[in-house]
Amino acid sequence: MFNFFEILGEDIDAVMERDPAVRSRAEVVFAYPGFHAVIFYRLARAAWRRNFLFIGRFLSHVGRFLTGIEIHPGASIGRRFFIDHGMGVVVGETTEIGDNVTIYQGVTLGGTTLEKGKRHPTLKDGAIIGAGAKVLGPIVIGESARVGSNAVVLKDVPDRASVVGIPAKTVVGSAKTSPSAFDAYGTQPGEANDPVMRMVDGLLDKVQSLSMRVEELEQELTIQRSLISLDQGLVASSDEEEDDDKRVSPDVRD
Numbered sequence: 001m002f003n004f005f006e007i008l009g010e011d012i013d014a015v016m017e018r019d020p021a022v023r024s025r026a027e028v029v030f031a032y033p034g035f036h037a038v039i040f041y042r043l044a045r046a047a048w049r050r051n052f053l054f055i056g057r058f059l060s061h062v063g064r065f066l067t068g069i070e071i072h073p074g075a076s077i078g079r080r081f082f083i084d085h086g087m088g089v090v091v092g093e094t095t096e097i098g099d100n101v102t103i104y105q106g107v108t109l110g111g112t113t114l115e116k117g118k119r120h121p122t123l124k125d126g127a128i129i130g131a132g133a134k135v136l137g138p139i140v141i142g143e144s145a146r147v148g149s150n151a152v153v154l155k156d157v158p159d160r161a162s163v164v165g166i167p168a169k170t171v172v173g174s175a176k177t178s179p180s181a182f183d184a185y186g187t188q189p190g191e192a193n194d195p196v197m198r199m200v201d202g203l204l205d206k207v208q209s210l211s212m213r214v215e216e217l218e219q220e221l222t223i224q225r226s227l228i229s230l231d232q233g234l235v236a237s238s239d240e241e242e243d244d245d246k247r248v249s250p251d252v253r254d
Contacts, residue, residue, distance in 0.1 A: 034083030037069035
């Protein structure tokens with residue numbers, strides 16, 4: 001029981017660290033539905049692990065009714081777990097969540113198969129899942145990875161990478177995302193996070209570069225044509241002079 005309250009204390013600490021709107025620990029305890037959902041989950045999980053499956057499911061249902069957050073008691077969740085705002089969050093039965101993970105409202109950690117085995121995602125330590133994101137299937141979200149709001153993730157996400165879009169695509173590599181940094185909603189400020197727009201911008205830059213090169217080649221071709229015309233004019237003048245010399249030379253001999 002002491003360990004249970006110790007873990008809840010760490011969950012409160014996580015809220016204090018990651019939500020700039022919080023004013024006190026009492027506010028977290030009494031006014032944060034995400035924290036309430038975590039309490040119900042940890043109670044339901046304790047019953048589930050002791051094979052009191054119905055009690056676990058019932059506690060989970062009560063928590064969903066009161067908070068709007070559904071966490072299956074079969075899910076495995078680590079320490080310092082933070083659900084911000086929380087309404088509409090769904091965490092499936094075989095989900096595995098590491099330590100220091102943050103998820104926002106409307107997130108679905110769902111399965112894509114009817115099989116009984118592992119069918120939900122695994123979120124490693126420090127992962128952040130933005131509002132409305134859907135992480136589907138037995139995929140792995142890497143350590144300190146970021147999933148942008150409303151992204152649909154269907155494939156593994158590398159450690160310290162950021163993904164956005166439908167389907168989600170990597171926009172920030174491991175060299176740019178610090179494990180210690182906290183990016184609210186899984187989005188780094190000031191980043192152009194739409195990979196499609198980045199691709200379009202890259203294509204526009206390439207087109208502009210090619211257009212400039214075409215203009216340079218056209219100018220070079222014009223100069224070459226002028227030189228060729230000049231050479232042809234000189235050759236023609238030289239031929240005319242030779243013809244004149246041939247016509248003049250017999251008279252000179254006479």
